[in-house]
Amino acid sequence: MKLTIQEVAQKAGVGVGTVSRVLNNHKSVRPETRERVQAAMNEMGFVPNPHARRVAGGKSYTVSIILQVIGTEFYLRLLNGLEKTLETHRYDSALFPLIGRERIERYLNSSTLAYQSDGIVMATHNLGELYPDGKLPTRQPVVIVDGLNEHYDSVYLDNRFGGELAARALSGFEGEIYAISVHQDIDEVFAKTVFDERIEGFKAALEEAGKPLLESHVSTVSFNLDNARIAAKEILENTTIPVNIFAAADLVALGVLEEAARLNLEVGRDVRVIGFDDHPWSAERGLTSVHQPVEAMGAAAAELLVDRLSGYDGAPRKVRFEPRLVERASTLHSED
Amino acid sequence: MKLTIQEVAQKAGVGVGTVSRVLNNHKSVRPETRERVQAAMNEMGFVPNPHARRVAGGKSYTVSIILQVIGTEFYLRLLNGLEKTLETHRYDSALFPLIGRERIERYLNSSTLAYQSDGIVMATHNLGELYPDGKLPTRQPVVIVDGLNEHYDSVYLDNRFGGELAARALSGFEGEIYAISVHQDIDEVFAKTVFDERIEGFKAALEEAGKPLLESHVSTVSFNLDNARIAAKEILENTTIPVNIFAAADLVALGVLEEAARLNLEVGRDVRVIGFDDHPWSAERGLTSVHQPVEAMGAAAAELLVDRLSGYDGAPRKVRFEPRLVERASTLHSED
DNA sequence: ACACAACTTGGAAATGTTTCCAGTAAACTG
């Protein structure tokens, strides 16, 4: 039932070494030979045994992904980007959703688990809070994604710039300007400064445009739709129309859209809204949003780590991703 | 640097077979020998290589844990119970937080991942919705925890009974009775009926006690503190004091406590509250709660699965856990 | 046509466990 590399070799009429080389994308295999081996593997439905590979190779070919899985679309997309890219390099990924301090410590102290991964991808984590020197107590290569750390390769989005984009788009319109930010839960291990950065950029660019944002026009909600709607209601019922709102996350912007609909306000004319994320559903909803290439960021982080695992040992690299504004109906005058 | 079983054997003056037997808790090792080997391992700081074990044993010694990681305390505790018990049996655990349908399908179809686990623990999942026959398309042993399935070993809490306990405790008090339930997000892959069951049991027992619960006295909130507070506010500001409230989750009960404090109502006299879960912090807060032994449920599920992996092949087993009421200040008259 | 380098290839060795098979020693049995 279980096929081995031996049987593939026999069927393809080559040696086991060659099959292994095909499996690992070694350059020194004649294209024609490679094809023959691949055909044999496909035909037989051969799947290599990862455990044997690990013992022979002396590595685990596994990467730990440490994140705060709060079930948001952002992390789901990030994960998809990470896993997909790791897979192409034949790395497995092990997930460590670190809800709570106890768990992160347990993971880092466990000799069993440490054995199992060759590197770590850490998402959205400000290590400074947990470890004064900003370093994880491990020798494994570490890559930070959706965050910035001076000791490790980092992949980050320029959230501030994203806020600026939103400001430039809204400042030209008639009407008051509001912003809704998102606050993090107090006891989170993960420090999430991204929302603050977005709002900061927004404020700065408005200031520059000569339309400074009033402090009273900034509200902060926790990350869920219900609260977003409450904040939106508060704004929409106590201001003059038209009004322009920047939401620090698409989910929050959705709350504004829903509340506007309930109040029979026309989005794009009475209420203009810009979200942040540009999640797939934003297009359907006609929501203008600051786009961030989440999957690509995951992929970039994966590449950075694989690179380290393949021997690269230079200084920490920083990969900056730049958001861009995707304009849709929610910031356009409707022509009817 | 990396130690092997060989070196341990040499140091302890035994054969490699014996060291392996000690590692795997085989019965046929003289206690004295076992001790000598263990001493050698400790002294050298030996950690067995899990990959070699997997290739030699022909198994992955890994269990997949499929759950909806929404970052709640319940799942964190469940995970702790599962992992701890699996560890004692030398099984590793791989987490699959399945947010969204795409991901569950991907996992189940992936030949790579399937290769890697010997069994599956599935939490809180009503398979019937995803697969008409209620079965996962896999040959691996499956155990359901915090749920019930006729085809697989299941570990569940009698949520209905928990609701009844709460009803019996509250029905004796003076004042109106309210209940706050929790609703799940529409598009969840995981069907969560536990909250409904709790409320059902609550209703039934009240009925029996001759104090049927009014439909208008039941509200439903999404699972977060902010919403719980809003629901609590709604109740507390529109009813007569004293009032008795059953919250289908501790987190929701916490919202009631906070709102009561804000309104200067005395908990235990003006407002009586019973939560559900009895999470560790409930004690500090003086919250009466229906206790469920989450860690023990995780441990039980792990044992069931390990049992199957060790060859047991009988009919599906059902392990019922019974909640119990832990009475604290929130349902006692304060004597001052 | 020859020397030499570059590319391919086969297969043995190595990886670190578990498992199985003898073999020895100790413990009963009558």
Place this chain on the structure above:
DNA sequence: CAGTTTACTGGAAACATTTCCAAGTTGTGT
């Protein structure tokens, strides 16, 4: 006390890969 279980134990074989080395093949420059 001989005969027979029973309880331990050592070590070789097996597991399915990767890696390395030697050998063969092809190509290049003169």
